Amino acid sequence: MISLDPVRHRFANLDGINIFYREAGVEDAPAILLPHGYPCSSYEFRNIMPLLADRWRLIAPDFPGCGYSDTPEDFRYDFDGYAEFLERFTAHLGITRFALYLHDFGSQIGLRLAIRRPERISALIIQNGDIYEDALGPKYAPLQEYFRDPSPERRIKLGEAVSEEGYRDEFLNDVRSELAERIPPDLWKLHWSLTPPRRREIAIDVIAGLRKNLAWFPRYQAYLRKCRPPTLIVWGPQDGYMPEEAARAYLRDLPEAELHLLDGGHWLLETNLSEVVPLVRDFLSRVEARGK
Numbered sequence: 285m286i287s288l289d290p291v292r293h294r295f296a297n298l299d300g301i302n303i304f305y306r307e308a309g310v311e312d313a314p315a316i317l318l319p320h321g322y323p324c325s326s327y328e329f330r331n332i333m334p335l336l337a338d339r340w341r342l343i344a345p346d347f348p349g350c351g352y353s354d355t356p357e358d359f360r361y362d363f364d365g366y367a368e369f370l371e372r373f374t375a376h377l378g379i380t381r382f383a384l385y386l387h388d389f390g391s392q393i394g395l396r397l398a399i400r401r402p403e404r405i406s407a408l409i410i411q412n413g414d415i416y417e418d419a420l421g422p423k424y425a426p427l428q429e430y431f432r433d434p435s436p437e438r439r440i441k442l443g444e445a446v447s448e449e450g451y452r453d454e455f456l457n458d459v460r461s462e463l464a465e466r467i468p469p470d471l472w473k474l475h476w477s478l479t480p481p482r483r484r485e486i487a488i489d490v491i492a493g494l495r496k497n498l499a500w501f502p503r504y505q506a507y508l509r510k511c512r513p514p515t516l517i518v519w520g521p522q523d524g525y526m527p528e529e530a531a532r533a534y535l536r537d538l539p540e541a542e543l544h545l546l547d548g549g550h551w552l553l554e555t556n557l558s559e560v561v562p563l564v565r566d567f568l569s570r571v572e573a574r575g576k
């Protein structure tokens with residue numbers, strides 16, 4: 285029987301910025317870094333962390349401008365800025381090598397970190413993170429309209445999604461009603477309460493910046509082809525942004541990756557945790573056995 289290790293809630297001072305992070309497991313265990321997605325924070329990993337902490341050290345920070353971390357004025361609020369933050373944050377904690385859990389826009393931030401420091405990545409776990417433009421789902425349509433015509437009017441339209449109702453839609457997405465009942469309202473209520481006007485503007489900037497991020501998609505794919513990290517893909521196809529095709533697209537560049545399509549949507553750790561945990565445990569155990 286797996287014993288639950290309590291999650292510890294901590295702050296680190298990183299170059300004068302107070303960074304909140306969750307940690308579980310012992311310091312000398314193999315590490316897993318869990319960068320969060322939008323519109324969330326390290327809160328999205330609260331349930332999985334104690335279930336893996338008997339074997340691994342899990343670290344989940346809140347990005348600057350998210351969750352309980354500071355919102356500094358001089359931080360670079362884009363994917364490069366977040367990737368640089370992860371590099372400095374892991375160095376601050378003395379973590380030199382780790383598996384990356386990639387989800388939502390955390391997948392693209394994490395992959396930028398992997399491109400910068402490929403020697404530090406022991407494995408990838410990918411859960412509903414998009415890097416293939418031809419496999420984007422129908423909920424991307426408003427964004428794609430903005431990409432084609434990044435006018436001030438369309439930017440205002442994008443900003444309408446950065447609201448409590450918009451957050452609710454992000455979390456419920458396209459899952460069936462019986463699965464939606466497993467997704468707590470705490471998610472959108474909490475994260476909207478942590479989105480004051482300055483953070484709302486940052487979120488709109490990040491969403492608008494996804495237009496430039498499309499140019500990085502081939503670079504993410506090239507990294508996968510070149511470095512071929514051991515990869516587990518756990519995916520919820522009931523996702524209007526990232527359907528089943530977005531998961532299968534990874535096999536173009538990582539044909540040896542393990543792909544598991546679960547009966548869920550974008551937030552599998554809320555709806556399918558009991559399926560994700562044994563898949564992750566088995567995968568990482570085998571990766572570590574091969575590395576010995």
